[in-house]
Amino acid sequence: MNAVDRLNATFLALADPTRRAILARLALGEASVTELAEPFDMSQPAISKHLKMLERAGLVSRGRDAQRRPCRLEAQALEAAFVWLERYRQLWDMNFTRLDSLLDELQATNKVSKRRSKKTAKRS
Amino acid sequence: MKTQPTSRTALKSTVALPNDCDVVVVRAFNAPRELVFDAWTRPALVQRWLLGPPGWTMPVCEMDVRPGGKYRWRWRSEADGKEFGFSGEFREVVRPSRIVHVERYDSGDVGGTMGEALVTSELIENDGVTTHTMTIHYESQEVRDAAVKTGMTDGMEMGYQRLDELLAEQRG
Numbered sequence: 001m002n003a004v005d006r007l008n009a010t011f012l013a014l015a016d017p018t019r020r021a022i023l024a025r026l027a028l029g030e031a032s033v034t035e036l037a038e039p040f041d042m043s044q045p046a047i048s049k050h051l052k053m054l055e056r057a058g059l060v061s062r063g064r065d066a067q068r069r070p071c072r073l074e075a076q077a078l079e080a081a082f083v084w085l086e087r088y089r090q091l092w093d094m095n096f097t098r099l100d101s102l103l104d105e106l107q108a109t110n111k112v113s114k115r116r117s118k119k120t121a122k123r124s
Numbered sequence: 125m126k127t128q129p130t131s132r133t134a135l136k137s138t139v140a141l142p143n144d145c146d147v148v149v150v151r152a153f154n155a156p157r158e159l160v161f162d163a164w165t166r167p168a169l170v171q172r173w174l175l176g177p178p179g180w181t182m183p184v185c186e187m188d189v190r191p192g193g194k195y196r197w198r199w200r201s202e203a204d205g206k207e208f209g210f211s212g213e214f215r216e217v218v219r220p221s222r223i224v225h226v227e228r229y230d231s232g233d234v235g236g237t238m239g240e241a242l243v244t245s246e247l248i249e250n251d252g253v254t255t256h257t258m259t260i261h262y263e264s265q266e267v268r269d270a271a272v273k274t275g276m277t278d279g280m281e282m283g284y285q286r287l288d289e290l291l292a293e294q295r296g
Contacts, residue, residue, distance in 0.1 A: 098173035
């Protein structure tokens with residue numbers, strides 16, 4: 001999976017309240033599918049389906065213990081989503097830095113034209 | 125609370141995802157809000173700053189700034205001539221405090237999807253500093269995330285590479 005597909009998968013995985021709740025639970029520590037299913041009014045297969053999406057997005061990994069296969073939060077995939085937001089912010093900041101210069105220029109021009117119109121008013 | 129005069133270096137934009145459907149961009153400017161409003165609504169001024177990463181120009185900027193009036197923005201990459209744009213119409217125009225417009229993405233040669241967004245810009249002035257809050261509302265989280273991702277990854281990747289270089293230079 002390339003970086004863009006991975007990011008797609010991350011955001012798709014985050015676009016669901018159940019999956020976000022699963023991540024919040026896993027932030028507290030590892031849990032089995034049974035443990036994760038408990039607080040939700042959902043069958044284990046339904047929870048497993050959500051977990052598959054989270055795994056595909058790299059947000060969750062499963063332990064090797066064949067019986068329990070505990071789920072673990074993989075926080076670095078979330079970090080990729082934050083980096084993405086930071087780049088979006090930087091894009092706007094580039095525009096706004098140019099806008100700062102433009103506003104300075106407009107204010108300087110306004111001051112000059114005001115001074116000029118005052119002088120003209122005095123003369124007449 | 126009294127606002128302290130803002131120093132140049134303190135002017136940094138913030139981007140937040142306050143709920144599933146919105147992106148909120150906030151930035152302060154050392155200028156009266158009439159000027160900031162002009163910079164957002166006069167095509168000749170918009171073309172000078174709303175350019176994205178280095179290497180992009182804005183050859184088309186047509187704006188009929190009044191309720192129901194249409195606009196068309198188009199950008200072009202100097203490096204490979206690729207183009208994309210936005211178009212839509214204004215819903216509310218209250219000089220110098222508020223602009224609401226509908227935004228539709230035209231993927232041009234760049235690709236990606238963005239759906240439709242309702243963009244609300246509010247300008248508040250305090251002690252000569254204007255705070256601009258832009259709320260970009262999408263119909264769902266899927267549409268919103270696809271939109272920001274399109275803006276970030278698909279078409280403008282070359283520009284962003286240059287942006288990263290520039291930011292690295294600034295960091296020294």
